[in-house]
Amino acid sequence: MARLNIKTPLTKDKIEKLKAGDIILLNGTIYSARDAAHKRIMQLIEEGADLPFPIKDQIIYYMGPTPAREGKIIGSAGPTTSYRMDSFTPKLIEMGLAASIGKGSRSTEVVNALKANKAVYLSAVGGAGALLSKRIRSVKIIAFEDLGAEAVRKLGVEEFPLIVAIDSYGTSLFER
Amino acid sequence: MRIIKTADIRDKIAQLSQQACIKVDKKITDAFAKSYESEKNPVAKYVFEQLIENYKIAETENIPICQDTGMVTMFVTIGQDVAFKGEAMEKMIQEGIRIGYREGFLRKSIVNDPIERVNTGDNTPAVIHYELVEGDVFNVVIVPKGAGCENMSRIAMLKPADGLPVIEKFVVDAVRDAWANPCPPLFIGVGIGGNFEKVAFLAKKALLLPFDERSETPYIAKLENDLLDEINDLDIGPQGFGGQTTALGVRVLSYPTHIASLPVAVNISCHAMRHIEFSL
Ligand code: SF4
Numbered sequence: 001m002a003r004l005n006i007k008t009p010l011t012k013d014k015i016e017k018l019k020a021g022d023i024i025l026l027n028g029t030i031y032s033a034r035d036a037a038h039k040r041i042m043q044l045i046e047e048g049a050d051l052p053f054p055i056k057d058q059i060i061y062y063m064g065p066t067p068a069r070e071g072k073i074i075g076s077a078g079p080t081t082s083y084r085m086d087s088f089t090p091k092l093i094e095m096g097l098a099a100s101i102g103k104g105s106r107s108t109e110v111v112n113a114l115k116a117n118k119a120v121y122l123s124a125v126g127g128a129g130a131l132l133s134k135r136i137r138s139v140k141i142i143a144f145e146d147l148g149a150e151a152v153r154k155l156g157v158e159e160f161p162l163i164v165a166i167d168s169y170g171t172s173l174f175e176r
Numbered sequence: 177m178r179i180i181k182t183a184d185i186r187d188k189i190a191q192l193s194q195q196a197c198i199k200v201d202k203k204i205t206d207a208f209a210k211s212y213e214s215e216k217n218p219v220a221k222y223v224f225e226q227l228i229e230n231y232k233i234a235e236t237e238n239i240p241i242c243q244d245t246g247m248v249t250m251f252v253t254i255g256q257d258v259a260f261k262g263e264a265m266e267k268m269i270q271e272g273i274r275i276g277y278r279e280g281f282l283r284k285s286i287v288n289d290p291i292e293r294v295n296t297g298d299n300t301p302a303v304i305h306y307e308l309v310e311g312d313v314f315n316v317v318i319v320p321k322g323a324g325c326e327n328m329s330r331i332a333m334l335k336p337a338d339g340l341p342v343i344e345k346f347v348v349d350a351v352r353d354a355w356a357n358p359c360p361p362l363f364i365g366v367g368i369g370g371n372f373e374k375v376a377f378l379a380k381k382a383l384l385l386p387f388d389e390r391s392e393t394p395y396i397a398k399l400e401n402d403l404l405d406e407i408n409d410l411d412i413g414p415q416g417f418g419g420q421t422t423a424l425g426v427r428v429l430s431y432p433t434h435i436a437s438l439p440v441a442v443n444i445s446c447h448a449m450r451h452i453e454f455s456l
């Protein structure tokens with residue numbers, strides 16, 4: 001069980017080194033998107049329209065925060081359950097998505113896509129939204145503002161604590 | 177006849193719904209500390225480290241424990257010698273939630289319709305259960321519960337001949353199939369008996385019982401212990417990465433049922449089991 005400091009973008013050379021069970025502290029940029037935003041992103045892909053952010057080597061965080069108090073940039077900001085995004089994820093991985101961050105296990109289709117395209121699935125601790133919010137240093141809504149908590153946000157993170165749950169070799173921490 | 181102002185109910189709910197989302201019963205955080213000590217799996221230990229720190233930050237910095245501040249379930253117990261003054265109680269309860277979620281900067285997670293899915297913008301409506309009892313008591317339990325764990329809950333109409341073994345299997349299967357989705361370590365509420373809707377209600381109510389106590393009915397106390405052991409043998413562990421702490425408590429409530437029925441329901445709560453209670 002290694003403890004690694006990782007910087008985004010998460011290029012293939014970095015992904016190859018990650019093993020299920022590793023603990024990583026992530027630094028750089030990630031993008032939040034959950035159920036409703038995924039639906040819209042898939043629509044944009046179908047239409048061949050521009051996407052809110054580049055997919056290649058990037059990381060999507062399944063998260064919808066509580067509102068920020070005065071003087072704060074974000075509220076509680078932990079992961080949501082990932083399986084609800086399973087039907088969208090393989091397509092995004094094929095387009096070059098490096099990682100998704102959520103909680104809970106993934107479908108066989110997602111695991112196969114991770115293996116085939118050298119991508120990873122990372123888990124944040126579900127229900128640790130207060131702690132995780134402190135590791136977010138910048139927040140900018142970049143798409144679908146009307147979705148409120150579900151809008152797409154560009155997040156700058158520092159030492160964001162994650163666990164490699166399924167690595168690019170298909171090894172999963174959820175399997176016994 | 178005791179008179180209660182519905183505006184007072186509103187104000188209490190507005191205040192306590194905020195508190196519920198940043199602080200849990202100390203027994204829960206104490207249980208984390210104990211589990212941290214006893215876990216041997218290094219990833220499980222790491223998860224407990226994070227949970228312990230998270231709950232500390234939430235309380236000291238007034239940040240919700242979890243971003244899913246839930247759909248609110250409310251258990252309202254009304255003594256029959258109580259009368260209410262002011263605007264309709266139902267309206268004032270919902271208003272309390274509306275104010276609490278706005279002033280507490282809590283997430284608004286309710287959509288107006290299960291298919292059209294437009295956010296109501298104020299986290300209402302809450303689901304309210306009223307119970308009428310003797311005397312002049314007035315008590316409310318506020319339960320903001322997230323969807324991650326609620327979605328993993330289950331109900332079944334078993335055959336009377338199935339008995340305890342099938343009930344046990346049903347509960348353990350629900351937890352195994354849910355795996356990491358409901359954010360373990362979990363609290364499990366089980367309902368047995370009644371009819372279709374009653375058993376689901378019992379399962380949720382069982383989550384309100386002290387998780388470290390056991391039923392006074394010997395066979396139910398044994399069932400609670402057996403289920404807890406079986407669930408912790410699954411090696412799901414905190415967040416599903418393995419470990420011996422999958423559930424911190426299992427409580428069971430039962431009710432008389434029909435000669436042809438054996439309803440059973442399991443309601444799963446994540447570690448962030450947020451309840452708060454008040455009386456007026
Ligand atoms: S299951 Fe509970 S702890 Fe997990 S995200 Fe939902 S509300 Fe939060």
